[in-house]
Amino acid sequence: MKRNLGLALSTAAIGSLLGTAAMAEDARLYVFSSGALTLGKGILQNLAPTDPPIQIPVGFYVIKHPKGNVLFDTGNNDRIISDPGYWGNAFQALKPVNTPEVAIDTQLRKIGLTPDDIKYVVVSHLHLDHGGNVGKFPNSTLIVQKDEIQNAFWPQPGTGGPYMIGDVMPLRAPNGNYPNAVKMVQLDGDYDIFGDGTMVVKRWVAHTPGSQMMTVKLKNSGTIILTGDNVYFRENVEKNIPPNIVLAYKPDGYYSAYEWIRHVMATQKAEYFTAHDPDAFKALKKPPEYYD
Numbered sequence: 001m002k003r004n005l006g007l008a009l010s011t012a013a014i015g016s017l018l019g020t021a022a023m024a025e026d027a028r029l030y031v032f033s034s035g036a037l038t039l040g041k042g043i044l045q046n047l048a049p050t051d052p053p054i055q056i057p058v059g060f061y062v063i064k065h066p067k068g069n070v071l072f073d074t075g076n077n078d079r080i081i082s083d084p085g086y087w088g089n090a091f092q093a094l095k096p097v098n099t100p101e102v103a104i105d106t107q108l109r110k111i112g113l114t115p116d117d118i119k120y121v122v123v124s125h126l127h128l129d130h131g132g133n134v135g136k137f138p139n140s141t142l143i144v145q146k147d148e149i150q151n152a153f154w155p156q157p158g159t160g161g162p163y164m165i166g167d168v169m170p171l172r173a174p175n176g177n178y179p180n181a182v183k184m185v186q187l188d189g190d191y192d193i194f195g196d197g198t199m200v201v202k203r204w205v206a207h208t209p210g211s212q213m214m215t216v217k218l219k220n221s222g223t224i225i226l227t228g229d230n231v232y233f234r235e236n237v238e239k240n241i242p243p244n245i246v247l248a249y250k251p252d253g254y255y256s257a258y259e260w261i262r263h264v265m266a267t268q269k270a271e272y273f274t275a276h277d278p279d280a281f282k283a284l285k286k287p288p289e290y291y292d
C-alpha cells in the first residue's frame, strides 16, 4: 500500500516536471513599441551629446504562456493620440509618435489578443512611457513593487517629473474598504509568476524606487532579461556606462544590474532586451514573428 502510494506520488512528480517543461517550450515572446520619443541621447546617457536629438523606441513585450498571457510594460498612455495636451509640456519636449496605430489594443490585436486576454501586467516602473496604459487592463492582475506604486502617487522629492498621476488614478478605488480598483500583487522582492521559473520578476532598485526587471525562459532562445529603464542602451552593459544621474534614483543599483546581466550571459544562454535602444530594437523580431 505504502509502496503504491510512493509510486503514485513519483508518477505525479514526473508528470508535473514534464508539464513544466512543456510550458517553457510553449512560451512565446513578442516585441512591440508604443510609438517613439525624440530626445537628446545625453538626457539618458552620461556624457553623451544632446544634439542632434535621436528617436528612441518605447518598448513593451507580450509573453504568451499556456497558463496566461503576460504583458511587460504598457507604453505611452493612448490618451495622447486624441488629447496631446494630456502630457503637458512633456508632449512638446518628447514629441511622442501618437498616430492611432500605436494604441496598445490595436497592437495587441496583431497577435490575436485583446486587453482582457492579458492575465498579468508587469510594470518595470510607472513612468509615463512604461505605465501609461495600466488603466486599460481592469481585468488583469498588476504586478508592481509597493515602493513604485507609492512613489507614482506621492513621489519622493526630485523624482516626480516622469510620473503622470492620471495614468495611475484608474488603479485607485474611488471609495470603499480597499484602496485598489484592480487586482494587484504589490511586491517587496522577486516573484515567480507561474511558479515554474518561466517568468521571474526581479526587484532591482536603480532607475526608480521600485524598478523591476523580468527574466523569461524560452526553449530555443534561452533566457531573455527584460531590463526596463535599468538599462537604456546595450552599451551601458557592454561598456559599463552609467546613465545620466538626473534619472538615476539609486546609481549603484545600475552597476549591480549590469554586472548581474553579464553574469547571467556568461553562465547560460541569455540575452537582454532594453526599452529604448534604437539600433538594438531595430534588429529584434517584430510581430507576427516571435521568440520561443
Ligand SMILES: [Zn+2]
Pocket (backbone or CB within 6 Å): 127, 129, 130, 229, 275, 276
Ligand atoms: Zn523609459
